[in-house]
Amino acid sequence: MNYHSQIKKILTVLFCTILFSCLETPSKTKTEKKYFNDLGEIPFDEEFDDINFKLCHEDITFPFNYGGIGLVYEGEKKQLVKTFTDNYQSSEIKGQNGFITIRFIINCEGKTGRFRVTEMDFNLKPKKFDKTISGKILDITKNLSGWKPHEHNGRTLDYQQYLTFKLNDGKLTDILP
Numbered sequence: 011m012n013y014h015s016q017i018k019k020i021l022t023v024l025f026c027t028i029l030f031s032c033l034e035t036p037s038k039t040k041t042e043k044k045y046f047n048d049l050g051e052i053p054f055d056e057e058f059d060d061i062n063f064k065l066c067h068e069d070i071t072f073p074f075n076y077g078g079i080g081l082v083y084e085g086e087k088k089q090l091v092k093t094f095t096d097n098y099q100s101s102e103i104k105g106q107n108g109f110i111t112i113r114f115i116i117n118c119e120g121k122t123g124r125f126r127v128t129e130m131d132f133n134l135k136p137k138k139f140d141k142t143i144s145g146k147i148l149d150i151t152k153n154l155s156g157w158k159p160h161e162h163n164g165r166t167l168d169y170q171q172y173l174t175f176k177l178n179d180g181k182l183t184d185i186l187p
Contacts, residue, residue: 052115052124052170063123065115065168081171081187082116084156090173091185097150100143103180108137110144111174116157118166125152140180147175147182 083090108131115124127148131137151173160169176184 052113052126054124058126059124063115063121064117066118066166067168082158082160083154084158087185087187089156090154093154094147094150094175094182094185098146098182100146100180100182103140103143106140106143106180107178108132108139109134109174109176110139110147111172112148112151113170113172114151115168115170116159117168118159120157120159122152122154122157122171139177143177143180 081087081090085092108129111128111130113126113128114122116122125148127144129137129139129144157171159166161167172187174186175182176186
C-alpha cells in the first residue's frame with residue numbers, strides 16, 4: 011500500500027469517527043435537555059411562563075453562583091425572610107416536611123420570570139406538598155420586588171436565582187441561600 015492510500019484510509023476513519031460521535035439519538039437529546047434544564051437552564055415554556063417577561067440577553071444568563079452573585083436583594087436576606095414571615099402563615103399540617111426550591115431568572119431590569127418549582131422530602135426524594143403550601147410560597151416569591159440587576163464588565167445582565175424553603179409540618183423553618 012502506498013503512502014497516499016494509507017492517509018486516505020486514516021482520514022476516512024477519522025472523519026467517520028467525528029461524524030458518528032456528533033450524531034445523537036432523539037431519546038439521548040431529550041434526556042440531556044431535561045438534565046440541563048434541571049441543572050439550571052430555564053428555557054421559555056409557553057405553558058408556564060409570562061410571555062411579557064423578556065430577557066435582555068437570551069444568549070447568556072449567569073447561574074446564581076457565577077462570580078459570587080449570591081443573593082442580590084434590597085435589604086438582603088434579612089428583608090427576604092421578613093417578607094416571608096409577614097406573608098406566609100400556615101396551620102400545622104402533619105407530614106408536610108421537606109424542601110421546596112424555586113428557581114427563576116432576574117433580568118437586567120430586576121424583573122423576575124420563568125419560575126420552576128422542585129419539591130422533595132428530607133432525603134431529597136421527590137415529594138408533592140399540599141398545593142396551599144407550595145402555591146403560597148410560589149405566589150410570595152413571584153411578588154418579591156427587591157431584586158437587583160447583575161452587572162458584569164460594564165454590562166447589566168440576566169441571572170438565575172434560587173430560593174429553597176425548609177418546611178416542618180407545613181411551617182416554614184428556614185430559607186436558603
